[in-house]
Amino acid sequence: MTTVDKPVGPDPSALQDRRWVGKSIPRxxxxxxxxxxxxxxxxxxxxxxxxxxxLRSPHPNARxxxxxxxKAEVLxxxxxxxxxxxxxxxxxxxAAFCAEPVPQTAxxxxxxxxxxxxxxxxAATTRYIAEDACALIDVDYExxxxxxxxxxxxxxxxxxxxxxxxxxxxFARSIDFGEVEGDxxxxxxxTHGTARWHRMGAQPMETAGTVASWDxxxxxxxxWSNSNFYNFLPWVFAGMLKVGTNRLRIIPCTVGGSFxxxxxxxxxxxxxxxxxxxxxxxxxxxxxxxDNLAANDNxxxxxxxxxxxxxxxxxxxxxxKLDIIDDYGAYFQFAHGQHGNALSQPTxxxxxxxxxxxxxxxxxxxxxxxxxxxxxxxxxxxILERLVDRAAEExxxxxxxxxxxxxxxxxxxxxxxxxxxxxxxxxxDGVLDRALALADVDHWRAEQEQAREExxxxxxxxxxxxxxxxxxxxxxxxxxxxxxxPATSTPESVKIDVSAFGQVRVELGCPLWGNxxxxxxxxxxxxxxxxxxxxVAVTYSDSSSGAISAGPGGSRLTIMLSGAVRGASRTxxxxxxxxxxxSMEADPADVExxxxxxxxxxxxxxxxxxxxxxxxxxxxKETNPEGEDSGLVTTxxxxxxxxxxxxxxxxxxxxxxxxxxxxxxxxxxxVDVETGVVKILKYYAVNDCGxxxxxRLVEGQVMGGIVQGIGAALMEEYRYDADDGSLQTGTFRxxxxxxxxxxxxxVIEHQxxxxxxxxxxxxxxxxxxxxxxxxxxxxxxxxxxxxxxxxVNELPMTPERVVAAIAxxxxx
Amino acid sequence: MPEKIRLNVTVNDVAHDVLVEPRxxxxxxxxxxxxxxxxHAGCEHGVCGAxxxxxxxxxxxxxxxxxxxxxxxxxxxxxxxxxxxxALHPIQEAFHREHGLQCGFCTPxxxxxxxxxxxxxxxxxxxxxxxxxxxxxxxxxxxxxIVNAVCAAGPLLAASQGTVxxxxxxVAA
Numbered sequence: 001m002t003t004v005d006k007p008v009g010p011d012p013s014a015l016q017d018r019r020w021v022g023k024s025i026p027r028x029x030x031x032x033x034x035x036x037x038x039x040x041x042x043x044x045x046x047x048x049x050x051x052x053x054x055l056r057s058p059h060p061n062a063r064x065x066x067x068x069x070x071k072a073e074v075l076x077x078x079x080x081x082x083x084x085x086x087x088x089x090x091x092x093x094x095a096a097f098c099a100e101p102v103p104q105t106a107x108x109x110x111x112x113x114x115x116x117x118x119x120x121x122x123a124a125t126t127r128y129i130a131e132d133a134c135a136l137i138d139v140d141y142e143x144x145x146x147x148x149x150x151x152x153x154x155x156x157x158x159x160x161x162x163x164x165x166x167x168x169x170x171f172a173r174s175i176d177f178g179e180v181e182g183d184x185x186x187x188x189x190x191t192h193g194t195a196r197w198h199r200m201g202a203q204p205m206e207t208a209g210t211v212a213s214w215d216x217x218x219x220x221x222x223x224w225s226n227s228n229f230y231n232f233l234p235w236v237f238a239g240m241l242k243v244g245t246n247r248l249r250i251i252p253c254t255v256g257g258s259f260x261x262x263x264x265x266x267x268x269x270x271x272x273x274x275x276x277x278x279x280x281x282x283x284x285x286x287x288x289x290x291d292n293l294a295a296n297d298n299x300x301x302x303x304x305x306x307x308x309x310x311x312x313x314x315x316x317x318x319x320x321k322l323d324i325i326d327d328y329g330a331y332f333q334f335a336h337g338q339h340g341n342a343l344s345q346p347t348x349x350x351x352x353x354x355x356x357x358x359x360x361x362x363x364x365x366x367x368x369x370x371x372x373x374x375x376x377x378x379x380x381x382x383i384l385e386r387l388v389d390r391a392a393e394e395x396x397x398x399x400x401x402x403x404x405x406x407x408x409x410x411x412x413x414x415x416x417x418x419x420x421x422x423x424x425x426x427x428x429d430g431v432l433d434r435a436l437a438l439a440d441v442d443h444w445r446a447e448q449e450q451a452r453e454e455x456x457x458x459x460x461x462x463x464x465x466x467x468x469x470x471x472x473x474x475x476x477x478x479x480x481x482x483x484x485x486p487a488t489s490t491p492e493s494v495k496i497d498v499s500a501f502g503q504v505r506v507e508l509g510c511p512l513w514g515n516x517x518x519x520x521x522x523x524x525x526x527x528x529x530x531x532x533x534x535x536v537a538v539t540y541s542d543s544s545s546g547a548i549s550a551g552p553g554g555s556r557l558t559i560m561l562s563g564a565v566r567g568a569s570r571t572x573x574x575x576x577x578x579x580x581x582x583s584m585e586a587d588p589a590d591v592e593x594x595x596x597x598x599x600x601x602x603x604x605x606x607x608x609x610x611x612x613x614x615x616x617x618x619x620x621k622e623t624n625p626e627g628e629d630s631g632l633v634t635t636x637x638x639x640x641x642x643x644x645x646x647x648x649x650x651x652x653x654x655x656x657x658x659x660x661x662x663x664x665x666x667x668x669x670x671v672d673v674e675t676g677v678v679k680i681l682k683y684y685a686v687n688d689c690g691x692x693x694x695x696r697l698v699e700g701q702v703m704g705g706i707v708q709g710i711g712a713a714l715m716e717e718y719r720y721d722a723d724d725g726s727l728q729t730g731t732f733r734x735x736x737x738x739x740x741x742x743x744x745x746x747v748i749e750h751q752x753x754x755x756x757x758x759x760x761x762x763x764x765x766x767x768x769x770x771x772x773x774x775x776x777x778x779x780x781x782x783x784x785x786x787x788x789x790x791x792v793n794e795l796p797m798t799p800e801r802v803v804a805a806i807a808x809x810x811x812x
Numbered sequence: 813m814p815e816k817i818r819l820n821v822t823v824n825d826v827a828h829d830v831l832v833e834p835r836x837x838x839x840x841x842x843x844x845x846x847x848x849x850x851x852h853a854g855c856e857h858g859v860c861g862a863x864x865x866x867x868x869x870x871x872x873x874x875x876x877x878x879x880x881x882x883x884x885x886x887x888x889x890x891x892x893x894x895x896x897x898x899a900l901h902p903i904q905e906a907f908h909r910e911h912g913l914q915c916g917f918c919t920p921x922x923x924x925x926x927x928x929x930x931x932x933x934x935x936x937x938x939x940x941x942x943x944x945x946x947x948x949x950x951x952x953x954x955x956x957x958i959v960n961a962v963c964a965a966g967p968l969l970a971a972s973q974g975t976v977x978x979x980x981x982x983v984a985a
Contacts, residue, residue, distance in 0.1 A: 026908055026909065026911075027908070027911065029916075030907070030908045030913065030916075031894075031898075031900065031908070032916075033913055033915075033916025033919055034890075034893075034894070034900060034904040034907060034908060034913065034916070034919060034923070035850070035890065035891070035893065035894045035900070035904065036848070036849065036850020036851075036889070036890040036891050036920050037850075038916055040849075040852070040917065042843075042849070042852070042853065043843075043849035045847075126844075127840075128833070128835065128836075128840075202951075203951060204915070204917070204951055205852070205854045205860060205862055205915070205917040205918050205949065205950070205951050205952075206852065206854070206915070206917045254915075254916070255915065256852065256915045256916070256917030257914070257915040257917055257951050257952055258915075259951070286853075288853070288856055289854070289855040289856055289857070513915070514914045514915025514916070514917075514952055515914070516914075696911050697911065699911075700911050700914060700952075700953060700954075700957060703953065703954035703956055703957070704914065704951075704952045704953050704954040705954075706954055707953075707954035707955065708951070708954075731855065731857055731859070732855045732857070732859035732860060732949070733857070733859060737949055737951065738955075739946055739947070739948075739949060739955075740941070740942045740945060740946045740948075740955045740958070740959065741942060741946050743954055743955040743956065745956065746954060746956055769954075
C-alpha cells in the first residue's frame with residue numbers, strides 16, 4: 001500500500017532563487033486591525049437598521065405547548081417578534097449535510113432539543129429593547145427528561161432526541177481497511193487502551209453575527225456576515241432564506257477569529273434573515289457570548305475510544321482497531337464529517353498496514369457538533385499516541401525508539417495509508433531528532449531526577465503527529481454508501497488585474513478570518529512579477545463575484561491561494577510578454593518579465609515597464625498582437641490538485657487530504673500532586689509544513705494552536721449537568737480559556753520537506769499546534785506521575801481529574 | 813423608560829454633551845452613540861478584556877461600567893493612538909513588528925492595557941506584562957508575541973517621547 005501515482009507536481013525551479021516566498025515580511029493586514037479600522041460585522045451599520053435578540057430555551061428537552069408574544073409586541077421600539085412557527089413561514093430549515101432525517105431550524109418549532117436553542121426572536125430599534133422584549137415572551141413548555149449520557153442514549157428504549165429516527169444512534173459503521181483480523185492473528189503483542197475526549201469549542205473572541213437586509217420588491221437579500229462559505233456554498237444560505245442564488249449577495253467582514261467555527265453560522269444567518277423579512281428592515285443579529293457558548297456551530301468531538309494496536313515482538317506495528325462512540329449533541333449538521341476528517345491520518349506517521357475504524361454517532365440533548373481546529377483528527381492523534389506510549393512501556397522500549405522503528409521512511413513517499421489517503425512527503429526521523437536536541441532532554445531528565453528527590457513531579461512529554469492539510473469537503477459524506485454528492489475538488493479562486501499604470505491588484509474570494517491572506521498573496525505576486533509585496537493591493541470580493549472559493553479551513557488556504565495566485569499571475573504575465581514582444585518586434589520566447597520589467601532576453605536596457613505594456617493592453621488593441629483582447633484581468637480557479645474517488649465498498653476512501661505536515665512536540669510540565677494543577681514549564685516544538693511561505697506567520701499559527709491545545713489538555717470543557725442536562729459552562733467564567741498565565745515559553749523550529757503536489761511545496765500549518773499539543777501534554781503528565789503509576793486517558797486533565805487519578809492510582 | 817441623564821465627557825480629546833439612558837454601558841455608548849467601534853464586545857461580562865479603554869488614564873472594562881458614570885471623565889480609545897497621517901503609535905508599531913496579533917479582535921484592549929502599563933512601568937519585564945495584561949484573553953496568538961510586543965513597546969515609546977532614560981537593570985533582556 002505504499003505506492004501511488006504521483007500527480008503533476010510543482011516546477012522544481014520554483015523552489016530555487018525565491019526572493020519573497022519564504023521571507024518573514026510583516027503582515028499587511030495589521031494596520032487596520034491595530035487602529036480599530038477593520039470592519040467586523042459588529043461594526044456594520046446601515047440606514048434603518050434594527051437590532052435582533054433571541055429568547056432561548058432553558059430546558060434541554062421540551063415540547064413547546066404555546067408561546068405568547070403579545071406583551072413583547074407592544075413594547076415601544078419593537079418592530080417584529082417571531083416564533084419558530086413564524087420563522088418557518090419566512091425561511092426554510094437549515095441545510096444539513098447528513099442523509100438521515102434530522103431536520104434543524106434556526107428557531108425551534110414545537111420541540112427544543114438542547115439548552116439554549118432559540119425559541120423566539122425580536123427585532124427592535126436597539127439591542128436593549130430587543131432583549132427587554134425577549135423577557136416579555138411567555139413560553140409554555142412541557143419539560144421532557146434530558147438525554148445527557150451518550151451511553152444511556154444508545155440503549156434501546158431510551159427516549160429519542162428525534163422521533164424521526166428509530167434510535168439515538170444516528171449513524172454507525174465499521175470498516176476494515178486491509179486485513180485487520182489476519183494482522184491481529186499474527187501479532188506477538190497487542191496494546192489496549194481507552195480514551196475519553198471531552199467536548200470543547202472554538203470560542204473565537206468575536207461571536208457570530210449577520211446584518212441582513214431583505215428587499216421584497218427586487219426579492220434580493222444582502223448579508224454582511226463573518227461566515228466563510230459565501231463563495232463556496234452560497235446556495236446553502238439562499239435555500240434557507242428562500243431567495244434566488246442570483247439574488248443573494250453576501251458581503252464579507254473582517255472576522256475576529258474562527259478556528260473553523262464560522263464556515264456557515266447558519267442559525268445566525270437564518271435568524272437575521274427571518275427578522276429582516278418579518279420587519280421589512282435591515283436587522284443586525286450579533287450573538288452575545290451567552291448565545292454563542294450555548295448555541296454555536298463550533299463544538300468539537302465528544303468521544304469515547306476503545307482501541308487496540310497489534311505489533312510484533314520487536315515493536316513493529318501491524319494493525320490498529322478503533323471503536324468510537326461520539327456524542328454529536330442534538331443535530332447532525334455536518335453528518336460524520338469529523339470522522340471523515342480523522343480517516344485522513346488515523347495511523348499517524350507510522351507504517352500500520354491495516355485499520356478497523358468503527359464509529360457510532362449518538363444524539364443527545366446538547367448543542368450539536370460543528371467544526372473546530374482539528375476537526376475530528378485531534379482526538380485521533382490523542383488515542384494513537386497514547387497507544388504508542390503504552391506499547392513502548394509494555395515492550396520496555398524508549399518512546400523515541402518505538403516511534404523511529406515505525407515511522408514511514410522518506411523514500412516511501414508518496415505513501416498510501418490503509419484508508420486510501422495519500423501522504424505527500426515527510427522526514428519524521430529528522431523532525432524527532434531535532435526536537436530531542438532542541439529540548440535538551442538530558443538536561444530535563446536531570447531536573448526531573450532532582451525534583452523527584454524534593455518530592456516534586458516534573459514530566460517530559462513526547463508526541464509525533466500528523467497535520468493533514470488542504471482538505472476537500474468530500475469527507476463530510478464519503479462514509480455513506482450512496483453519497484448524496486460525489487467527490488469535490490474544493491476550489492479556490494482569485495482575480496488579478498494589472499491597471500493601465502502597471503499596478504497589481506488581487507481580489508480574494510475568501511474572507512480575512514484572522515490569518516494572513518493579504519500577506520501571502522502579495523508574496524506570491526511579488527515573486528511572480530518581480531515587484532515588491534508592498535506594491536500589491538489586495539481586496540475582498542463578495543458573493544457576487546461568481547468565482548468559487550472555499551476559503552480558510554482544513555489548513556488549506558496558503559496551499560490553495562498559492563496555486564490560484566500563481567495560476568492567475570502566469571496568465572497575465574504571458575499576455576504581457578506577448579504584447580511586449582509584439583511591441584519590441586521580438587519573439588515572445590525571447591522576452592521575460594524580470595523585476596517588474598518586460599525585457600528582451602540579454603538586452604535589459606531595452607526593457608519596457610509593466611506600466612508601458614499595461615497601457616498598451618488596456619487601450620491600444622490595434623497595436624497589440626492580432627486576436628489579443630483588451631485589458632489585463634483574469635480570474636483563476638485552482639482546484640485541489642490531488643483528489644481521487646472513494647471505492648464503491650468504501651474500503652478505500654481515495655486520496656483526499658494529501659498535504660501532510662508533521663510535528664514533534666516536547667512539553668515539560670510540573671504536576672502539583674496536592675492541588676492537581678499542571679504547570680507547563682517550557683514547550684518545545686519542531687514543525688514541518690513543507691516550504692515555509694512566511695516563517696514568522698507560521699510560527700504564530702503554531703504557537704496559537706499550541707496554547708489552544710493547552711486549553712484542550714488542561715482546561716476547556718463543555719459540562720452539562722448529568723441529571724437535568726443544563727449547561728454549566730455558559731460563560732467565560734466557567735468555560736475556561738488559557739490566559740497569559742497558562743501560556744508557557746514556546747520554542748519552535750522548522751524543518752522543510754516540500755510537498756511535491758503543491759505550488760512552491762507548501763503544506764498547511766493552521767491546525768498543527770492544536771493537533772499535537774493535547775496528546776503531548778498527556779504524555780508529559782504520564783511521565784511526571786510515573787512514580788505514582790498514573791496514566792492519562794482523559795482530557796482535559798483538570799485539577800479535579802489529576803487529583804482523582806492520583807488517588808485512584810494510590811488505591812490500586 | 814427612566815429619564816435620560818446628561819453627560820459631559822471628553823473622548824479622544826473631543827468634548828461631548830449628551831443625554832444617555834441610565835443603563836447604557838460605556839462600551840455601547842462608545843460604539844453605538846459615538847461610532848468608535850475599536851473597542852470590542854468579546855464577552856460582555858468582564859472576563860476577556862476586548863472592550864478595554866482608558867477612563868481617566870485607568871484601563872477599564874467598558875462592558876462593566878455605565879456611561880452615566882463618565883460625567884466629567886476623560887476617555888481614550890484605540891482610535892486615539894495612531895496619527896491621521898497613517899503613522900502607527902509606538903505600541904502599535906511594536907505589536908506589528910513582533911507579530912503580536914492575528915485576528916485583531918482582542919488587540920484594541922491589549923493596546924489600551926499596554927498604554928496604562930507603560931505609564932507606570934516604562935520598561936516592563938515579561939512578568940510585568942503578564943501581571944498587567946493577564947486578564948486580557950487572546951484566542952489566536954498564544955500570547956508569547958504579545959508579551960514580546962509589550963516589552964518592545966517600552967523602549968519604542970520612550971524613544972518617541974524622548975523622555976525616559978532607562979535605568980540600569982530596567983532594560984528588558
